[in-house]
Amino acid sequence: QKEVEQNSGPLSVPEGAIASLNCTYSDRGSQSFFWYRQYSGKSPELIMFIYSNGDKEDGRFTAQLNKASQYVSLLIRDSQPSDSATYLCAVNYGGYQKVTFGIGTKLQVIP
């Protein structure tokens, strides 16, 4: 059973702070890692993906991958109330199309 673990939260941060969302996975053979954002009652939306060890930055978002520790994280700088959502970590297994999702971490940005 391939596992993707996330703390369900909620994670509360004040507006303007850095939000740090974490995810661990069980299969060392995983190659691709994704972060989705899901607003309440809406569908998941891809916001970041990362394939190589290290950091990948896109605007206020940074994805970090450490394959040795089987750990992937998402940092959101200058958090805004509009960032309040559930963030889903997803990891591919058995080919790029087969993806397992974590339960998601609910983020609350307090104005």
Next chain:
Amino acid sequence: DAGVIQSPRHEVTEMGQEVTLRCKPISGHNSLFWYRQTMMRGLELLIYFNNNVPIDDSGMPEDRFSAKMPNASFSTLKIQPSEPRDSAVYFCASSHEGLPGTFGSGTRLTVV
């Protein structure tokens, strides 16, 4: 681009009835995915198609569930007979080579 289109948005049905969920993928996408999302189990991949062919249906919970993709622009997920534990939000997603996909708005299914 209209995105991935799912219908109906909401479905309420009685236990034992047949339920059919529909999906129109984004034009040009060659992969289609059906997911189910519940509070307890999160988002689970049920089945995916590549070029209209089912590739992996290991996530389909049991024989009551079936999925078809008769052409590149249409797919269905059928539950027969439905049970209360099938209540969930069902998402369809499509992609073109590589990424897990763009999700539709989902169908919220309630089986009473």
